[in-house]
Amino acid sequence: MEQLLQQIVNGISLGSIYALIALGYTMVYGIIKLINFAHCDIYMIGAYVGYVCMAKLGLGFVPSLLVSMLVCTLLGVAIEKIAYKPLRNATRIAALITAIGVSLFLEYTTMFFATANVRTYPPMTGFMAKTFKLGDVVISAQQILIAIITIILMVLLQLIVKKTRIGKAMRAVSLDKDAAELMGINVDSTISFTFALGSALAGAAGILVGVYYNSINPLMGVLPGLKAFVAAVFGGIGIIPGAMLGGYVIGIVEVFVAGLGYSMYRDAVVFAILILILIVRPAGLLGKNTREKV
Amino acid sequence: MKGILSAQFTRRLILVVLTYVIVQLLISVNIINDYLQATLTTICINIILAVSLNLITGFTGQFSLGHAGFMSIGAYTCALLILKDPTLPNFLLGTLLGALLAALVGFLVGLPTLRLRGDYLAIATLGMAEIIRIMFINMDKITNGPRGLSGIPRFVNWTWLFIFTVGTVLLIRNFLRSSHGRACIAIREDEIAAETMGINTTWYKVLAFVIGAFCAGIAGALYASYFYFIKPDLFGFLKSVDILVMVVLGGLGSISGSILAAILLAVISTLLQSFSEIRMILYALILIVIMIFRPQGLLGSKEISLSVFNRLSRLFAFEKEEK
Numbered sequence: 001m002e003q004l005l006q007q008i009v010n011g012i013s014l015g016s017i018y019a020l021i022a023l024g025y026t027m028v029y030g031i032i033k034l035i036n037f038a039h040c041d042i043y044m045i046g047a048y049v050g051y052v053c054m055a056k057l058g059l060g061f062v063p064s065l066l067v068s069m070l071v072c073t074l075l076g077v078a079i080e081k082i083a084y085k086p087l088r089n090a091t092r093i094a095a096l097i098t099a100i101g102v103s104l105f106l107e108y109t110t111m112f113f114a115t116a117n118v119r120t121y122p123p124m125t126g127f128m129a130k131t132f133k134l135g136d137v138v139i140s141a142q143q144i145l146i147a148i149i150t151i152i153l154m155v156l157l158q159l160i161v162k163k164t165r166i167g168k169a170m171r172a173v174s175l176d177k178d179a180a181e182l183m184g185i186n187v188d189s190t191i192s193f194t195f196a197l198g199s200a201l202a203g204a205a206g207i208l209v210g211v212y213y214n215s216i217n218p219l220m221g222v223l224p225g226l227k228a229f230v231a232a233v234f235g236g237i238g239i240i241p242g243a244m245l246g247g248y249v250i251g252i253v254e255v256f257v258a259g260l261g262y263s264m265y266r267d268a269v270v271f272a273i274l275i276l277i278l279i280v281r282p283a284g285l286l287g288k289n290t291r292e293k294v
Numbered sequence: 295m296k297g298i299l300s301a302q303f304t305r306r307l308i309l310v311v312l313t314y315v316i317v318q319l320l321i322s323v324n325i326i327n328d329y330l331q332a333t334l335t336t337i338c339i340n341i342i343l344a345v346s347l348n349l350i351t352g353f354t355g356q357f358s359l360g361h362a363g364f365m366s367i368g369a370y371t372c373a374l375l376i377l378k379d380p381t382l383p384n385f386l387l388g389t390l391l392g393a394l395l396a397a398l399v400g401f402l403v404g405l406p407t408l409r410l411r412g413d414y415l416a417i418a419t420l421g422m423a424e425i426i427r428i429m430f431i432n433m434d435k436i437t438n439g440p441r442g443l444s445g446i447p448r449f450v451n452w453t454w455l456f457i458f459t460v461g462t463v464l465l466i467r468n469f470l471r472s473s474h475g476r477a478c479i480a481i482r483e484d485e486i487a488a489e490t491m492g493i494n495t496t497w498y499k500v501l502a503f504v505i506g507a508f509c510a511g512i513a514g515a516l517y518a519s520y521f522y523f524i525k526p527d528l529f530g531f532l533k534s535v536d537i538l539v540m541v542v543l544g545g546l547g548s549i550s551g552s553i554l555a556a557i558l559l560a561v562i563s564t565l566l567q568s569f570s571e572i573r574m575i576l577y578a579l580i581l582i583v584i585m586i587f588r589p590q591g592l593l594g595s596k597e598i599s600l601s602v603f604n605r606l607s608r609l610f611a612f613e614k615e616e617k
Contacts, residue, residue: 033413034413035413035416035417083582083586086586087585087586087589090585090589091589092413093351093355093357093546094585094589095585096357096413096416097538097542097581097585098581098582098585098586100535100538100581101577101578101579101580101581101582101585102578102582103578104535104574104575104577104578104581105575105578105579105582107574108571108574108575108578109575111571111574112571112572112575116571222531226420226421226424229417230417230421233414233417264428264431264432265428265432267424267428268424268425268428268429271421271422271424271425272421272425274417274418274421275406275407275418275421275422275425278407278410278414278417278418279406279407279409282410282414
């Protein structure tokens with residue numbers, strides 16, 4: 001029982017990170033129907049910015065978090081403006097290939113400048129190094145921090161999407177771009193704003209992973225990125241609560257598979273879930289089936 | 295009309311035989327040394343991979359990101375067979391078996407997933423390739439896990455490479471000129487319209503997928519038997535992207551484009567061998583720039599006609615002799 005609870009605690013920490021990344025995938029897909037492969041590398045850049053802030057500049061955790069979110073926001077918007085905007089009316093395959101190109105570019109440019117070596121975050125001090133015991137269940141301060149920051153960010157995101165004018169514009173554009181444009185919504189800036197939001201969340205996920213797992217490398221984004229995408233598909237791509245749900249489910253499943261002693265198969269299980277979901281319920285758990293019109 | 299066709303056919307035949315003979319001569323007088331021969335092998339394997347992926351992605355319009363997975367099945371099947379009993383018939387059997395197994399997996403995976411459209415299919419095939427890779431890593435007793443198989447006997451020489459490469463290109467070219475191939479192209483152009491014209495879209499998509507997987511299996515077998523060593527990580531996501539880059543660069547829907555791009559990229563990657571990061575940055579930039587300025591690829595869906603090939607081959611022949 002304790003072990004079960006312990007696994008759930010670990011699963012939630014991992015799931016929070018997947019959920020944060022998945023939100024970016026799902027929002028971008030919802031608005032321009034593009035699998036933004038570069039998203040996982042924005043998360044990687046977030047981890048590196050966090051590393052520079054904490055290890056080299058000696059900043060505290062919260063300022064580092066803000067800096068890395070800011071840098072990722074700018075990066076996300078720049079990628080959208082430079083690489084994706086010219087392709088807005090091109091075929092889906094062209095856009096997808098560009099996204100893969102941007103992803104490779106970020107990975108290997110980082111590798112070129114920062115080398116392929118694994119970097120380690122500085123050891124945590126004070127509150128961040130503490131662990132708490134609830135019965136036999138061990139919870140580290142970092143896990144609590146991840147859970148709290150994730151929840152704060154998700155609540156903020158919901159508020160922005162549901163309550164603000166720009167959030168309303170986002171929802172309108174993802175529903176029908178042309179109609180939204182006719183209603184006087186500036187589609188370009190709305191899309192940029194979506195990228196900014198998603199990238200900021202990815203940046204936060206990056207620094208949280210750096211603090212939690214303590215080691216980062218230029219290709220660290222690839223697998224979590226794919227899994228986060230699986231999470232987005234699981235919950236129903238384009239649906240924000242779906243991405244959160246999917247993130248937690250994938251995180252917990254992965255931790256359980258590893259806990260049962262099949263840790264070598266945990267990635268395979270996640271992809272098997274993906275293929276199953278795509279076959280059985282392509283619209284995702286919370287998605288609605290849409291009819292195709294000719 | 296028939297007379298022209300047969301003249302064309304003879305000229306093509308002569309060109310093909312000539313290419314074989316010239317390269318064979320250059321190898322036997324050691325102008326193409328071991329190093330260049332490795333590049334030559336890479337080129338041939340790349341051609342098989344690129345042309346077969348082009349059938350799936352370029353001609354049928356189904357975006358697959360799992361081609362390296364099929365390749366690994368061919369590689370492991372062939373490698374395991376010839377490691378047990380290193381004879382030439384066994385190599386051929388292994389190649390055939392590997393290709394058939396890859397085709398079978400392609401069928402099993404394709405049947406459910408090809409109902410998906412565009413991006414979803416890409417992700418599903420990517421997941422499939424990852425699952426295959428993880429399986430190979432975990433089947434420790436058979437595949438030696440992540441360390442891979444080494445000391446695979448070499449049976450691949452220029453003759454076999456040439457036969458398999460030309461065979462693959464011919465197979466796919468002739469397939470595309472048959473009514474089946476036309477159906478595949480119709481699916482790419484407009485799936486719904488194709489369906490209303492009575493084309494069984496799922497069947498043709500699976501067919502293209504299976505043929506592509508079969509050829510990728512051949513490529514894998516050739517790779518295993520030439521380069522002595524295979525491991526699961528060689529056939530990861532990056533390899534699939536590598537193949538995709540060739541197809542995209544050459545032109546989605548152009549066989550000669552794929553061949554050209556395969557040659558070009560093999561040469562580039564040989565030149566940049568010691569700078570792997572720069573090579574990948576370059577790849578990435580090529581992808582982005584081509585997609586932004588020429589989304590249909592260098593050749594688009596056009597093919598290079600024979601006369602250009604003639605001139606080009608003459609040029610190449612001169613250059614080679616000068617070296």
